[in-house]
Each structure stands twice: as C-alpha cells, then as structure tokens.
Amino acid sequence: MQMLGLNPTAPFGPRPLSATALSAQRHVQHAPDGKAAHKWKTFRHVCEIRAELMLTDRSLTVLNALLSFHPDTVLTLGADDIVVFPSNRELSLRAHGIAASTLRRHVAALVEAGLILRRDSPNGKRYARRAAGGGIEQAFGFDLSPLVARVDELADRAARIVEERRAIDALREQITLARREIAKMLAFGVEQHVDADLPAMHREYKKLLDGRPRTARRETLEPLAAALTELSRRILRILESHMSETDGDTTVDAERPAAEGHASDDEAHHDERQEKAPSPVPVRLLAETCPDFVDYARHGLSTPRDVADTAAIVRPLLGVSPSAWDDACAAMGVGPASVTLALILQRGSTIRNPGGYLRTLARRASAGQFSVWPMLMALGASQRRKHAASPPGPARPPFPDEIA
Numbered sequence: 148m149q150m151l152g153l154n155p156t157a158p159f160g161p162r163p164l165s166a167t168a169l170s171a172q173r174h175v176q177h178a179p180d181g182k183a184a185h186k187w188k189t190f191r192h193v194c195e196i197r198a199e200l201m202l203t204d205r206s207l208t209v210l211n212a213l214l215s216f217h218p219d220t221v222l223t224l225g226a227d228d229i230v231v232f233p234s235n236r237e238l239s240l241r242a243h244g245i246a247a248s249t250l251r252r253h254v255a256a257l258v259e260a261g262l263i264l265r266r267d268s269p270n271g272k273r274y275a276r277r278a279a280g281g282g283i284e285q286a287f288g289f290d291l292s293p294l295v296a297r298v299d300e301l302a303d304r305a306a307r308i309v310e311e312r313r314a315i316d317a318l319r320e321q322i323t324l325a326r327r328e329i330a331k332m333l334a335f336g337v338e339q340h341v342d343a344d345l346p347a348m349h350r351e352y353k354k355l356l357d358g359r360p361r362t363a364r365r366e367t368l369e370p371l372a373a374a375l376t377e378l379s380r381r382i383l384r385i386l387e388s389h390m391s392e393t394d395g396d397t398t399v400d401a402e403r404p405a406a407e408g409h410a411s412d413d414e415a416h417h418d419e420r421q422e423k424a425p426s427p428v429p430v431r432l433l434a435e436t437c438p439d440f441v442d443y444a445r446h447g448l449s450t451p452r453d454v455a456d457t458a459a460i461v462r463p464l465l466g467v468s469p470s471a472w473d474d475a476c477a478a479m480g481v482g483p484a485s486v487t488l489a490l491i492l493q494r495g496s497t498i499r500n501p502g503g504y505l506r507t508l509a510r511r512a513s514a515g516q517f518s519v520w521p522m523l524m525a526l527g528a529s530q531r532r533k534h535a536a537s538p539p540g541p542a543r544p545p546f547p548d549e550i551a
Contacts, residue, residue, distance in 0.1 A: 171261040184222050192302050201260065217229075231286075264289070322368065330439075427518075436493065437526075443457050445460070488501075
C-alpha cells in the first residue's frame with residue numbers, strides 16, 4: 148500500500164490549530180533536507196534567549212528532556228528519528244518529576260514558541276510505525292524539526308544577547324569603579340580641606356545615582372557611565388592641583404599646627420568623643436542598609452569609631468553645618484547622630500535639605516521622640532520592596548554534559 152506521507156500538524160482533541168504551529172511548519176518546509184544542528188548547542192541558544200521566547204526554566208527542563216530522547220547529538224531534517232515519542236511517564240521522569248498537568252502546560256509553551264511541533268496520531272497516542280526493514284516509517288509525538296530549521300536564527304539571537312550582556316557587564320564594572328573613585332576622592336578632599344565646592348560635586352554625584360535606571364539596559368547605562376567617568380576625572384584634576392600647591396608650600400604646612408593650636412585641641416576633643424561613642428545599631432547591619440555610606444569609609448566600616456569617622460567625612464559633603472552637627476550629637480549622641488547621617492545619605496535626593504532635616508530630628512531627640520531604629524527599618528523595608536519589584540535577571544539553567 149502506498150503511503151500518502153501526511154505529516155499532521157493539527158493537534159489531537161479539543162486543542163485548536165495555532166498560527167505559531169503553521170509558522171513553524173512553514174520554517175520546516177522551507178529548510179533543506181539534510182540540514183543539521185548540534186542539539187545541545189541549539190538548546191543553549193534557546194536558554195540564552197528564553198526571555199524573548201517567553202519561556203520559563205521549567206519549559207527549558209522539558210525541552211532538555213525531549214532532546215534527551217533523541218539518540219544522536221546531531222539533529223537532521225528529514226531523518227526518520229527527528230520525531231521523539233516518549234510516554235508522559237518517561238517524559239515526566241526525565242523532566243525531574245514534573246506533574247502531568249504542568250508537563251502539558253510547558254509542552255504547549257514550547258509549541259507556542261515555535262521550537263517543536265506536535266505530530267499527533269489519530270488517537271493521540273505517541274508511537275512509531277516501523278517499516279519492513281525495521282526503520283521508522285512514521286512517528287507520532289514531538290517533532291524537533293523547528294529547532295533545526297531555525298538554528299541559524301536562534302544562534303544569531305543568542306549571540307546578540309550574549310554581546311549585550313557582556314557590554315552591560317562592562318558598563319556596570321565601569322560604573323562601580325567610577326563610584327568608588329568619586330567617593331574616595333571626595334572623602335580625601337574633605338580630609339585634606341581642599342579648596343573646592345565638594346558639596347556641589349557630591350550633589351551632582353548623588354543626582355546621577357538617583358537617576359540611574361532600574362532596568363539595566365545598554366542604552367541607559369552608557370550615559371550614566373560616561374557622566375560618572377567625566378565627574379571622576381574632574382575631581383581628580385582638582386585634587387591633583389591641590390596636591391601640587393601643597394607640595395610647593397611646605398613652609399605654610401609646617402607652620403599650620405602652631406597657628407591653629409586651638410583647632411588641634413578641638414579635633415582632639417572630637418576624637419575623644421568619637422572613641423566613646425557607641426553605635427546604636429550593629430555596624431554590619433548599618434553597612435548592609437547604607438552601602439553608599441560605606442563608600443566613604445577610609446578604612447572600612449567595622450567598628451563604631453569607623454562609623455563616626457565616616458560621618459565626619461560625609462557631614463560637609465551633605466552640606467550639614469558644624470552647628471547642626473553639634474546640635475545632633477548633643478541631642479542624640481555621636482553614635483546615633485552618625486547612624487542618622489548615614490541614613491540621610493542613603494535616602495539621597497528624597498531629603499532636599501539634609502542639614503535642616505537633621506536639626507528637626509535633633510529637636511525631636513531632645514524631646515525624647517526620636518530613635519534611629521524606625522528610620523533604619525523603614526529604609527530596609529523600602530530597599531527590599533524595590534529589590535522585589537526589579538525584573539529578575541536572565542536565569543541560566545544547567546546545561547547537559549553533552550555541550551561541546
């Protein structure tokens with residue numbers, strides 16, 4: 148009996164025929180017989196572009212399982228083994244025990260993504276009809292041909308995404324380095340009493356950070372990286388100019404302690420006050436909640452003294468006057484005042500007048516109406532909400548050992 152060679156596309160049962168299935172069938176028909184694809188490399192390409200294909204990691208697990216039923220590493224269009232026909236039980240076992248209903252949902256997602264085709268038998272069962280010589284004459288199950296037909300497209304899209312990710316990683320590194328440079332240079336400038344408008348530069352720096360995109364995209368990270376790099380270079384030029392002037396004015400530097408003896412006494416008193424200032428919260432918790440504050444720590448942030456020292460650097464950068472700081476220290480204590488300053492810094496542009504805000508908190512503290520803990524907890528909760536709302540990065544499922 149002569150076989151008509153019908154390769155069914157319409158699914159068994161009430162499921163309708165989809166436009167995606169017809170499109171996948173058209174890709175297969177237009178691809179030449181004998182076209183081949185390394186199945187695990189192709190699977191990796193699919194993993195790279197899974198977000199574009201709207202596939203979850205469970206869908207990839209099912210695709211991995213389907214590919215494992217093909218006996219060879221290379222898929223070939225027109226080959227009699229291009230259709231795999233595992234039972235639901237076997238497919239579920241290889242997909243790490245996925246339930247039958249979940250399995251059906253993810254198979255449908257793979258079909259909708261145009262990666263596989265259903266070749267359903269008249270009764271919906273999966274099996275192969277053997278020819279007289281023992282080869283497969285016709286198989287009913289899941290056709291892997293769309294993967295082969297689209298292998299070049301999938302590879303190109305994956306390469307584009309990999310290149311985009313590399314560019315984003317490089318921009319993130321550049322931004323991180325520029326942030327570290329700016330924070331350290333501003334801290335150095337405060338300690339060295341550099342004659343420059345450091346608070347204005349700090350406000351410019353914080354404005355750039357406050358405007359950074361929530362979603363990391365190349366076109367949004369590039370301007371931020373360029374702006375931070377330019378600001379870093381500008382601050383460096385100012386510091387280099389200051390150091391050149393200082394190196395050429397050794398006489399003034401030698402005489403300065405004698406001329407400013409009273410300032411040295413005040414600094415000694417301030418240092419003694421810092422030494423005795425306990426931190427109202429664990430330093431590690433403060434560092435986790437206020438990473439921007441840590442950037443200005445000259446020797447790390449591990450002790451209450453480090454917190455107070457860093458607050459002394461941050462205070463002028465925020466534009467907080469010495470009198471406002473002294474009032475806060477008198478009302479709260481140096482430790483709580485330092486933590487409060489760290490929280491103000493972390494909140495960025497949401498506090499337009501840090502000095503006035505600190506004075507308000509100092510008055511509340513004098514009346515026994517202020518504690519740093521609610522402020523710390525509120526900031527931590529806000530950060531967790533932002534983190535939960537951020538779109539997840541691309542998941543990278545484990546690839547089979549067969550990948551070359």
